[in-house]
Amino acid sequence: MRTADFVAMVKKELHSRRETDYTDVLLDMANKYLEENYAQDITLADLAARTGFSTNYFSSIFKEKIGKSFVQCRTEYRVEKAKELLCWSAKSITEIAAEVGYNDFTYFNRVFKELTGQTPGGYKKSNAVPRAGREEKG
Numbered sequence: 546m547r548t549a550d551f552v553a554m555v556k557k558e559l560h561s562r563r564e565t566d567y568t569d570v571l572l573d574m575a576n577k578y579l580e581e582n583y584a585q586d587i588t589l590a591d592l593a594a595r596t597g598f599s600t601n602y603f604s605s606i607f608k609e610k611i612g613k614s615f616v617q618c619r620t621e622y623r624v625e626k627a628k629e630l631l632c633w634s635a636k637s638i639t640e641i642a643a644e645v646g647y648n649d650f651t652y653f654n655r656v657f658k659e660l661t662g663q664t665p666g667g668y669k670k671s672n673a674v675p676r677a678g679r680e681e682k683g
Contacts, residue, residue: 568606568610569610571596571597571598572596572606572607572610572611574596575592575595575596575603575607576611576618578592578595579592579615579618579619579622580622583619583622583623583626583645583646584623584626584644584645584646585646586646587619589603589604589607589615589616592607592615619646620656620660621660623645623646623647623656624645624656624657624660624661626644626645627641627642627645627653627657627665628661628668628672630644630645631665631668631669631672631673632669632672632673632674633674638650638665638666638669641665642654642665653665
């Protein structure tokens with residue numbers, strides 16, 4: 546999404562809500578952008594630039610309004626998406642790691658374990674949904 550498109554979307558959203566606290570609207574929009582682009586290399590500076598705030602100010606209002614840092618939100622969102630894929634996808638863990646924005650499998654493994662208490666492989670084994678046509682062992 547181009548910056549001009551993002552700004553137009555923010556203006557439209559502000560107009561439709563008729564709110565005076567534009568920081569809430571901008572944070573909602575930034576959060577939506579993060580959800581739609583979580584697998585990309587999105588930085589705090591990128592989102593700040595999209596909202597027109599300085600990086601430091603955006604970081605402080607993001608944490609104040611959301612309750613977590615941008616990096617925490619991005620990491621948690623990526624891990625949640627990875628958990629979904631581990632349950633439902635036949636893709637390898639390395640493919641899933643790359644799909645959710647981690648090109649370094651070792652780093653993905655460490656982050657995933659920190660947040661879930663399990664390795665991605667352990668999570669997949671204990672939570673995978675059997676796919677049609679596959680016989681269960683037993």
